[in-house]
Amino acid sequence: MSQQQYPPQRPGWGGPQQPFGPPPPKKGGAGKVIGLGCLGLVGLFVLIALIGAVAGGGSGSNGSKRADDTKAGGSTSKGHETADASEGSDEKAEKKTGKKVVIFKVWGTAPAGALGPLNITYGSDSDNRDGAFENGKFEATLPLDDDAMYFNVTAQLQGSGDIHCSVTVGGKSKKAHAAGDYNICMAQLSSGLLGGWH
Template identity: 60%
Template sequence: MNQSQPQQPQQPQHPGWGGPQQPYGQPPFQPQPQPPKKSGVGKILGIGCLGIIGLFVLIGIIGAALGAGGDSKSGKATGSGDAKAAAPKEEKKADKAKSDPKPAKEVVTFKVWGTAPGGALGPLDITYGSDSDNRKGAFKNGSFTATLPLNDDAMYYSLTAQLQGSGDINCSVTVDGHTKKGHAAGGYNICDAQLSSSLLGGWN
């Protein structure tokens, strides 16, 4: 006698599906749950950082603008500060000029010395200078000295001293370390000294 076997329930067929079918009684395929969305705390922190950076940039721009405006408005104060800063420099220049004086400009020296009793025109008739500049001199207390700036274009420098009846005198002209001397005695004789410019430079 055949005992009846309990029949297995048949799996439902889905027309048009080409893949394997899930066993009957299994729950259908469920998709993976999506990751939870980020909370608003991260967004708030990001916005906060950007805000702080923007605030620093804004403070820097305002500070630069105020600094530029302060310089233009307070021109007097800046100028006075510059003047104070420049004052020590001027003092240093003055000190340097005192410690390192410029060499004095060269001069020509004319001299007459000796005895010359006075005559009708005085003790002596003195003329000195260059080819382009002649001057008169006075003999006092037994001597005469005069100087002129050295002119490189001058052809010569000379001195003449004429006695007025008697006497004994010497005379000299000095240019650039070179000296030329003369002598006269008695009567109306003339003491003459002259230095001429050399074509090769110097005086003789």
């Protein structure tokens, strides 16, 4: 009885060794590089779209509750009149200083709560300041910094109230509203990729 011989086995591999020559050469990474380059471009466009959506969505009110005019002191219509009467104040401020300015405003009713008075912060992405709410309003101006990515104003209620806020740059304004509890009024103008504010 003759014993049939099989070719030697590769270590760690269960089948017979193939005598067909050397393994094929590894493929170059050019396909991977091109694929990653295309994926990188798509990712860049998605990132730009997300930044635009976040920047454009920053002008809404964070407060979801609306206070009844009687609970809030009933001065919302007065607040609207105050805001509308001061729309041209950015032009007046620019004529005084000769430079472009950013105007920050908060108005309405905001009684002091257990944590103190209305908390106001205003400025740009690189410069934040605190503001004081007096006699139902706050207004401040800063010189326009062309390198700023955005300008914003936030005002947080301390338990009750009904407030509006706005940011104005070169005639463009963003407004917001908050009412009741500890809600936050936030208005923001962002610098566009091609210039301008929105």
